[in-house]
Amino acid sequence: MTNDTPGARGGPTGSTPTRSADQRAQRTQQRAGHSRLRRRLSGMLALGVALLAAGGLYTVFAPQPQTAHAQEDPALVRQGEQLYDNACITCHGVNLQGVRDRGPSLIGVGEAAVYFQVSTGRMPATRQEAQIAQKPVSFSPAEIDALGAFVQANGGGPVVPKSGLTGGDPARGGELFRLNCASCHNFTGRGIALSSGKYAPAIGDVNPQQIYAAM
Structure with missing residues (x-):
């Protein structure tokens, strides 16, 4: 005699709907995760x-930026090397790597840094100070070019544009000066004293290349 009562549908067969629902929920979660x-x-x-x-x-x-590795006249580079060996090597090292407690590395500073520091009389320095003082210029323009060519050829870095620095809008230049420079150099460009023994020099007699190189 067949037992058709609901209780007879228990056991493994009776759990199928629950498993199917769980599997569907699991597949839905997997699809959502994917x-x-x-x-x-x-x-x-x-x-x-x-x-x-x-x-x-x-x-x-x-x-x-105006950066480059110089492709200079080899004779100019050799002249710069001679000047460097005579006036700079003690503080800046044989390979421009710098000498501890004497002078910084010149690798990457380029012709621009040489031009600024030497053409304004800051270099060669006579002693270590909070800020290197300006002195009478020690090198001629041709010698400064040679030093710059040597440092540029061996260390690379920024170069100084030979032209194109004075064709801008003076009004815009004045605005930039007031926003970025006047707090140290004074609104009239006369310079002022700063903290820790430093000072911002007067800039009334500097040329466009020196301004560019300083920045």
Whole structure:
């Protein structure tokens, strides 16, 4: 005799609906997890593409610094080397690497730093101070060019433009000076004393190349 009462449907067969519901819920959770992962990966990929694009645009459109490795006349570089060996090597080292407690490395400073420091009489320095004082210039313009060529050829770095520094808008230049320079150099360019024994020098008699190199 067949037992058709509801109780007879217990056992393994009776648990099938519950397992099916659990499996469906599990599959739904898995699909949701996969969907979230895909969205996260897509977002990361989009961010990466955007960053690469922004970097590429910046490289194309950002102002480029005036930097170069010199391709100078070898004779000019040799002359600069002789001047360097006579006047600079003690403090800045045989390979421009600098000497501890004497002078900094000149690797990467370029022709611009040489021009500024030497053409304004700050270098060669006679002693270590909080700020190197200006003195009468020790080298001729030709010798300064030779020193710059030597440092540029061996250390690289910024160069000084030979032209194109005076064609801008004076009003815009005045605005930039007031915002960035006047607090130290005074609104009239006469210079003022600073803290720790330093000072901002007067800039009334400097040339455009010196201003460029100083910045």
